[in-house]
Amino acid sequence: MAVLNLQYLMDIQEGLGFAEQLVFSNTGQSLSDIQRAVLQKSWQGQRKTYDQIAQELGYSASYIKQTVAPKLWKLFSEALGEKVSKTNFRSVLERRQVNQVSSDTQELIGVLRQGLEPYYKGKVQSTAKQQISNVLFPNHPKSQIFNPQSQQLELPEGRVPLTSRFYVERVPYEFRCYEEIVKPGAFIHIKAPRQMGKTSLMVRILAHAETQGYQTVRLNLQRVDVEILTNLDKFLRWLAYNVTRKLNLKPMLDDYWHQDLGSKVSCTTYFQDYSNSHSYENCYKLYLGGRRK
Numbered sequence: 001m002a003v004l005n006l007q008y009l010m011d012i013q014e015g016l017g018f019a020e021q022l023v024f025s026n027t028g029q030s031l032s033d034i035q036r037a038v039l040q041k042s043w044q045g046q047r048k049t050y051d052q053i054a055q056e057l058g059y060s061a062s063y064i065k066q067t068v069a070p071k072l073w074k075l076f077s078e079a080l081g082e083k084v085s086k087t088n089f090r091s092v093l094e095r096r097q098v099n100q101v102s103s104d105t106q107e108l109i110g111v112l113r114q115g116l117e118p119y120y121k122g123k124v125q126s127t128a129k130q131q132i133s134n135v136l137f138p139n140h141p142k143s144q145i146f147n148p149q150s151q152q153l154e155l156p157e158g159r160v161p162l163t164s165r166f167y168v169e170r171v172p173y174e175f176r177c178y179e180e181i182v183k184p185g186a187f188i189h190i191k192a193p194r195q196m197g198k199t200s201l202m203v204r205i206l207a208h209a210e211t212q213g214y215q216t217v218r219l220n221l222q223r224v225d226v227e228i229l230t231n232l233d234k235f236l237r238w239l240a241y242n243v244t245r246k247l248n249l250k251p252m253l254d255d256y257w258h259q260d261l262g263s264k265v266s267c268t269t270y271f272q273d274y275s276n277s278h279s280y281e282n283c284y285k286l287y288l289g290g291r292r293k
Contacts, residue, residue: 015043015090015093015094016036016039016040016043017170017171017172017173018093018096018097019031019039019076019089019093020036020171020172021171021172022076022079022080022093022096023075023076023079024171024172024175026078026079026080027075027078027079029075030172030175030176030179031072031075034057034059034068035068035071035072035075037057038053038057038064038068038069038072039072039089041053041056041057042086042089043090050064050065050069050086069086073085073086073089076089076092080092080096159199159200159203160197160200162203162204162207167197167200167204168197170197170201174201174204174205177201177205177208178205178208181205181206181208181209182209182212182214188205190202206218215247217242217243217246217247218246219239219242219243219246224238232263232264233263236263236264236266236267237253237257237263237267239267240253240267240270240271241253243271244274249274252270252274253270255274256269256270256273256274257270
C-alpha cells in the first residue's frame, strides 16, 4: 500500500482511475471513451487547448468544445459537489484523494481501537472481530473471515481464489469488464506485466458471466500448434471443435463446414445453428488465454 502525504501528486493512471471511481460511486455513471480520452489529454497537459486536444484525437474542435468537454466537467461537478473545470480538475482530484485517505485512516483507527479494547480487558468478542473484518475485508462474506476452520492463510501467489481475502479489486475497471462481458460479441483484452493479477481478474470476470446465466469456455492458445495458429481454416475448426467439446456436445463440424461458404461463414453458422439446436445460443462466453510472444 502506498503511503500518501500532502505533497503527493498522482500519476496519470492512478488519477484517471480515481476520477472514474469518484464519478461512478457518486452518479452511477461510467465515462465514455471520448470523455476518458479528453480527460487523459487534459491531465497530460493542462495548458493544451481544446483545439489541440481535438486535433490529437481526430475530432472536430467544436465537438470537443461544445459537447464533450461541457458534459464531462458537468459530470465531475455533480459527482464532487463543486465547480470543476479543465483548469482545476487535477487539483480537485488530488485534494479529494488526500481527504479520502485521511478519512479512511481515521475510520480504521476508530474501529481498531474499539475492536482491541476487549483484548485489553481480557475479553474477546466476535462482534469486535467482525467490525475489524468489515473494514479490512469489505468484499468478502462474513462467514469466511473468522471461520475457525480457515485460520491458516493461503500464500498470496499465483491465481488468487474467488474467496481469498488477499484479492484487491481494481475500481472502476472490474465493473467495466462486468458490464462488457454480458454484451453480445464483447471482446476484453487484459494486458499487464507478469504477476499483476491478470488470471485472477479473468477468473472473476468469467464467474460474473456465470452468475448471469452464461456458459463459459476457457481455451489456452499456448497449447495450440503453430501450424494451426498460422492457418485460418484450421484455427477456426480447432476453435469450433474445442468450444463444442467444452460444452459437452458432440462436434459436428463436417455437417456445417462448407468450402464454398469459406471458413468464417462456416464457423459462424456452426456456432449459431448448432449451438441454437442445443439451447446454447447467445449463452456462452469464451476466454482465450495465452501470452503474446
